[in-house]
Amino acid sequence: MSSKRNDYITWDEYFMGVAKLSGMRSKDPNTQVGACIVSEDNKILSMGYNGFPKGCSDDEFPWEREGDPLENKYLYTTHSELNAILNYRGGSLEGAKLYVSLFPCNECAKAIIQSGIKTVVYDEDKYKDTPSVMASKRMFDAAGVRYYQYQRTNREVVLKL
Ligand SMILES: Nc1nc(=O)n([C@H]2C[C@H](O)[C@@H](COP(=O)(O)O)O2)cc1CO
Ligand SMILES: [Zn+2]
Numbered sequence: 001m002s003s004k005r006n007d008y009i010t011w012d013e014y015f016m017g018v019a020k021l022s023g024m025r026s027k028d029p030n031t032q033v034g035a036c037i038v039s040e041d042n043k044i045l046s047m048g049y050n051g052f053p054k055g056c057s058d059d060e061f062p063w064e065r066e067g068d069p070l071e072n073k074y075l076y077t078t079h080s081e082l083n084a085i086l087n088y089r090g091g092s093l094e095g096a097k098l099y100v101s102l103f104p105c106n107e108c109a110k111a112i113i114q115s116g117i118k119t120v121v122y123d124e125d126k127y128k129d130t131p132s133v134m135a136s137k138r139m140f141d142a143a144g145v146r147y148y149q150y151q152r153t154n155r156e157v158v159l160k161l
Contacts, residue, residue, distance in 0.1 A: 009155065009157070010153070011042055012099075012121065012150060012151070013153060013155060013157075015036050015038050015044070015097075015099040015121070016036075016099050016101070016121065016123060016150050017157060018034075018036040018044065018047060018099070019034040019035050019036040019047070019080075019099040019100055019101050019123075020034050020101050020123075021034065022034035022035065022036060022047040022048065022049045022080070023049050023050075023080065023101050024049075025049045025051075026049045026050050026051055026080075027051055027058045027063070028050055028051070028063060028073070028077070029063050030063075030065060031050070031102070032049065032050070032101075033049060033050045033079065033080040033081075033100065033101050033102045034047070034048070034049045034080050034100070034101050035047065035048045035049070035080040035081045035083070035084040035098060035099065035100040035101070036084065036098075036099045036100075037084050037085070037088060037093060037096050037097070037098050037099075037117070038096060038097045038098075038099065039095075039096055039097075040095045040096065040097070045088055045090060045093065045096060046084045046085070046087045046088035047084055047087065048080045048081065048082070048083030048084030048085070048086075048087050049080045049083065050077050050078065050079050050080045050083070051077065051078060051083070052076050052077060052078070053076070053078055056076060061073070061076050062076075079104070079105060079107070079108050080100060080101075080102075081098060081100055081104050081108040081111070081112060082107070082108050082111050084098070085111050085112070085115050085117075092116060093115045093116050093117055094116035094118075095116060095118050096115075096116065096117045096118070096119075097117070097118070097119040097120075097121060098112060098117050098119070098120050098121070099121045099122075099150070100120065100121070100122050100123070101122070101123045101124060102122065102123065102124045102125070102126065102127075103122045103124070103125040103127065103128065103133050103136065103147075104120065104122070104133075104136050105127075105132045105133065105136060106131075106132045106133075106135040106136050106139070107132075108136075109135070109136035109139050109140060109145075110139065112140075112145065113139060113140070113143045113145055117145065118144070118145055118146065119145070119146045119147070120140065120145060120146070120147040120148075121147070121148060121149075121150050122147065122148075122149060122150065123149070123150045123152070125149065
Protein backbone atom coordinates (compact mmCIF):
# COMPACT_ATOMS: atom_id res chain seq x y z
CA MET A 1 0.00 0.00 0.00
CA SER A 2 1.34 3.45 -0.79
CA SER A 3 1.54 6.11 1.93
CA LYS A 4 1.03 9.83 1.65
CA ARG A 5 3.63 12.19 0.20
CA ASN A 6 5.85 13.97 2.69
CA ASP A 7 7.37 16.66 0.52
CA TYR A 8 4.22 18.69 0.01
CA ILE A 9 4.51 22.45 0.57
CA THR A 10 3.39 23.97 3.89
CA TRP A 11 0.50 26.43 4.20
CA ASP A 12 2.95 29.31 4.60
CA GLU A 13 4.95 28.22 1.53
CA TYR A 14 1.71 27.86 -0.42
CA PHE A 15 0.34 31.31 0.40
CA MET A 16 3.65 33.17 0.15
CA GLY A 17 4.27 31.29 -3.09
CA VAL A 18 0.92 32.46 -4.46
CA ALA A 19 1.72 36.02 -3.35
CA LYS A 20 5.09 35.91 -5.13
CA LEU A 21 3.58 34.38 -8.27
CA SER A 22 1.04 37.20 -8.30
CA GLY A 23 3.89 39.72 -7.99
CA MET A 24 5.36 38.31 -11.20
CA ARG A 25 2.50 40.04 -13.04
CA SER A 26 3.81 43.46 -11.99
CA LYS A 27 5.18 45.76 -14.71
CA ASP A 28 7.16 47.84 -12.19
CA PRO A 29 10.78 47.64 -13.35
CA ASN A 30 12.15 48.25 -9.85
CA THR A 31 9.97 46.48 -7.27
CA GLN A 32 7.43 43.74 -7.91
CA VAL A 33 5.11 43.07 -4.97
CA GLY A 34 2.47 40.36 -4.59
CA ALA A 35 -0.23 39.78 -1.99
CA CYS A 36 -2.57 36.92 -1.14
CA ILE A 37 -5.48 37.16 1.31
CA VAL A 38 -6.47 34.00 3.13
CA SER A 39 -9.44 33.19 5.37
CA GLU A 40 -9.04 32.00 8.95
CA ASP A 41 -9.58 28.46 7.67
CA ASN A 42 -6.91 28.72 4.98
CA LYS A 43 -8.95 29.42 1.90
CA ILE A 44 -7.55 31.88 -0.63
CA LEU A 45 -9.90 34.84 -0.92
CA SER A 46 -8.01 37.27 -3.11
CA MET A 47 -4.71 38.22 -4.72
CA GLY A 48 -3.07 41.37 -6.00
CA TYR A 49 0.10 42.95 -7.36
CA ASN A 50 1.34 46.52 -7.76
CA GLY A 51 0.39 48.45 -10.84
CA PHE A 52 -1.54 51.35 -12.28
CA PRO A 53 -5.34 51.47 -11.91
CA LYS A 54 -7.59 50.08 -14.62
CA GLY A 55 -7.57 52.29 -17.72
CA CYS A 56 -4.21 53.86 -16.84
CA SER A 57 -1.95 52.35 -19.47
CA ASP A 58 1.31 50.68 -18.41
CA ASP A 59 2.80 52.10 -21.59
CA GLU A 60 1.63 55.69 -21.09
CA PHE A 61 1.98 56.29 -17.35
CA PRO A 62 5.52 56.79 -16.02
CA TRP A 63 7.59 54.07 -14.28
CA GLU A 64 10.24 56.62 -13.22
CA ARG A 65 11.17 56.81 -9.52
CA GLU A 66 12.37 60.42 -9.49
CA GLY A 67 11.74 63.86 -10.85
CA ASP A 68 8.45 65.68 -11.38
CA PRO A 69 5.87 63.99 -9.11
CA LEU A 70 3.38 63.98 -11.96
CA GLU A 71 5.92 62.17 -14.13
CA ASN A 72 6.95 59.40 -11.76
CA LYS A 73 5.08 56.30 -10.62
CA TYR A 74 4.37 57.10 -6.99
CA LEU A 75 1.17 59.11 -7.44
CA TYR A 76 -0.27 56.45 -9.75
CA THR A 77 0.58 52.95 -8.52
CA THR A 78 -1.89 50.88 -6.58
CA HIS A 79 -0.03 48.69 -4.12
CA SER A 80 -0.45 44.91 -4.18
CA GLU A 81 -2.10 44.85 -0.75
CA LEU A 82 -4.73 47.44 -1.68
CA ASN A 83 -5.37 45.66 -4.98
CA ALA A 84 -5.87 42.37 -3.12
CA ILE A 85 -8.34 44.04 -0.74
CA LEU A 86 -10.20 45.77 -3.58
CA ASN A 87 -10.21 42.63 -5.75
CA TYR A 88 -12.19 40.79 -3.08
CA ARG A 89 -15.88 41.00 -3.89
CA GLY A 90 -17.11 38.32 -1.53
CA GLY A 91 -18.06 40.42 1.53
CA SER A 92 -16.11 40.74 4.73
CA LEU A 93 -12.39 40.20 5.28
CA GLU A 94 -12.86 40.21 9.06
CA GLY A 95 -10.26 37.94 10.66
CA ALA A 96 -8.43 37.25 7.39
CA LYS A 97 -4.66 36.90 6.92
CA LEU A 98 -2.58 38.78 4.38
CA TYR A 99 0.57 37.29 2.86
CA VAL A 100 2.69 39.91 1.14
CA SER A 101 6.18 39.89 -0.32
CA LEU A 102 7.06 43.36 1.09
CA PHE A 103 6.01 45.01 4.35
CA PRO A 104 2.92 47.22 3.84
CA CYS A 105 3.17 51.01 3.63
CA ASN A 106 1.14 53.29 5.90
CA GLU A 107 -1.64 53.77 3.35
CA CYS A 108 -2.12 50.05 2.87
CA ALA A 109 -1.85 49.56 6.64
CA LYS A 110 -4.92 51.78 7.08
CA ALA A 111 -6.84 49.76 4.50
CA ILE A 112 -5.68 46.49 6.08
CA ILE A 113 -6.85 47.59 9.52
CA GLN A 114 -10.17 48.97 8.30
CA SER A 115 -10.95 45.87 6.24
CA GLY A 116 -10.69 43.66 9.34
CA ILE A 117 -7.53 41.76 8.36
CA LYS A 118 -5.94 40.60 11.62
CA THR A 119 -2.65 39.01 10.56
CA VAL A 120 0.06 40.14 8.15
CA VAL A 121 2.78 37.72 7.05
CA TYR A 122 5.50 39.56 5.12
CA ASP A 123 8.69 38.48 3.41
CA GLU A 124 11.01 41.42 2.71
CA ASP A 125 11.15 44.54 4.86
CA LYS A 126 13.55 46.61 2.76
CA TYR A 127 11.91 49.93 3.63
CA LYS A 128 11.81 49.27 7.38
CA ASP A 129 13.66 52.49 8.23
CA THR A 130 11.21 54.76 6.40
CA PRO A 131 8.55 56.80 8.24
CA SER A 132 5.90 55.02 6.16
CA VAL A 133 6.74 51.54 7.42
CA MET A 134 7.38 52.80 10.95
CA ALA A 135 3.90 54.36 10.90
CA SER A 136 2.43 51.07 9.64
CA LYS A 137 3.92 49.19 12.58
CA ARG A 138 2.66 51.79 15.02
CA MET A 139 -0.86 51.50 13.61
CA PHE A 140 -0.77 47.68 13.50
CA ASP A 141 0.39 47.59 17.14
CA ALA A 142 -2.36 49.98 18.22
CA ALA A 143 -5.06 48.20 16.23
CA GLY A 144 -4.07 44.68 17.28
CA VAL A 145 -2.99 43.50 13.83
CA ARG A 146 -0.39 40.78 14.31
CA TYR A 147 2.52 40.79 11.88
CA TYR A 148 5.43 38.43 11.50
CA GLN A 149 8.11 37.73 8.95
CA TYR A 150 7.74 34.70 6.74
CA GLN A 151 10.37 32.11 7.63
CA ARG A 152 12.00 31.20 4.36
CA THR A 153 12.58 27.50 3.82
CA ASN A 154 14.63 28.04 0.66
CA ARG A 155 12.59 25.36 -1.05
CA GLU A 156 12.88 25.81 -4.79
CA VAL A 157 9.70 25.37 -6.74
CA VAL A 158 10.04 24.96 -10.47
CA LEU A 159 6.96 25.53 -12.54
CA LYS A 160 7.06 24.58 -16.17
CA LEU A 161 4.58 26.95 -17.73
N1 LIG B 1 4.26 47.36 0.49
C1 LIG B 1 4.38 47.80 -0.76
N2 LIG B 1 3.54 47.30 -1.72
C2 LIG B 1 3.64 47.72 -3.00
O1 LIG B 1 2.90 47.24 -3.86
N3 LIG B 1 4.57 48.69 -3.34
C3 LIG B 1 4.74 49.06 -4.74
C4 LIG B 1 4.63 50.50 -5.12
C5 LIG B 1 5.63 50.63 -6.26
O2 LIG B 1 5.06 50.13 -7.47
C6 LIG B 1 6.74 49.68 -5.83
C7 LIG B 1 7.82 50.33 -4.98
O3 LIG B 1 8.72 50.95 -5.83
P1 LIG B 1 10.21 51.37 -5.43
O4 LIG B 1 10.08 52.63 -4.59
O5 LIG B 1 10.79 50.23 -4.61
O6 LIG B 1 10.88 51.60 -6.73
O7 LIG B 1 6.09 48.69 -5.06
C8 LIG B 1 5.39 49.23 -2.41
C9 LIG B 1 5.33 48.80 -1.12
C10 LIG B 1 6.28 49.38 -0.11
O8 LIG B 1 5.66 49.79 1.03
ZN1 LIG C 1 0.98 50.34 0.25
